Amino acid sequence: MQALVQRAMGVLAQIEAWLPPAPPAIDWTAQAFRWQRRGARGWLDAVHRIAPIHLDDLQHVERQKSVLERNTRAFLEGKPANNVLMTGARGTGKSSLVRALLDAYGAQGLRLIEIDKSDLGDLGQIIELISGRPEHFIIFCDDLSFEEGEAGYKALKSALDGSVSSPGDNLLIYATSNRRHLMPEYMHENLDAQHQPDGEIHPGETVEEKISLSERFGLWLSFYPFAQNDYLDIVNHWLAFHGCTDSQIQASRPEALQWALERGSRSGRVARQFARDWAARQL
Incomplete structure (x- = not known):
């Protein structure tokens, strides 16, 4: 009987090893x-x-x-x-x-x-x-x-x-x-x-x-998709955020439009991606 119990305990230990760990306690201080x-x-x-x-x-x-x-x-x-x-x-x-x-x-x-x-x-x-x-x-x-x-x-x-x-x-x-x-x-x-x-x-x-x-x-x-001027406004906002000067922002306009044309989208995401690339090159 004791041998049977030990064998059962061994099987349970093997099963437990395959089970996922218990979920951690929730950190309610996070937002x-x-x-x-x-x-x-x-x-x-x-x-x-x-x-x-x-x-x-x-x-x-x-x-x-x-x-x-x-x-x-x-x-x-x-x-x-x-x-x-x-x-x-x-x-x-x-x-x-x-x-x-x-x-x-x-x-x-x-x-x-x-x-x-x-x-x-x-x-x-x-x-x-x-x-x-x-x-x-x-x-x-x-x-x-x-x-x-x-x-x-x-x-x-x-x-x-x-x-x-x-x-x-x-x-x-x-x-x-x-x-x-x-x-x-x-x-x-x-x-x-x-x-x-x-x-x-x-x-x-x-x-x-x-x-x-x-x-x-x-x-x-x-x-809705942004108009061209709206797209450029968003580009200007993110360029200023990254520390570009007014003259650098004005000079970025042709490349910003080309960037949007290549991607087929004048979205806020595309504007921010261009701003990162332009700011990295200028700064």
């Missing part, structure tokens, strides 16, 4: 967190080195900035606030706005939890972890979109609006996407008067199901 998963275990990993950006650094998105800032202030003050979906042109400041809000309101109790789309099925665990905390948390998912059958789709719908349990007053979901309805749509789905090859009897209801997720975000903010 930002990243949801991490290893095997069956997930935890909030504190982020202490946050990429710096300020609200004043984001140019020519004044309307979107004011709406998002107003919603976030209401959230921090305990007033009604909405989940937010930001869609539109790439590189126009959607993700940067969320990080800039943390810079502006972190001292007032705002906290940010970054989560990958593939881990959205863990939203229930995250809600349990932050339930009852005095801070106000924004769960942030960047470049959100879904393909057919992805598991996180249903979990996000439930967390936004539809679950019998409340996510609490200290949680909002902010997401960015280049796709307004978050899932692909096809021309044949609009032909609901015809029989479909896949046997779907009510294809119109399939379309409604796809649209319903984005409708659960209370605020939609759209971002």
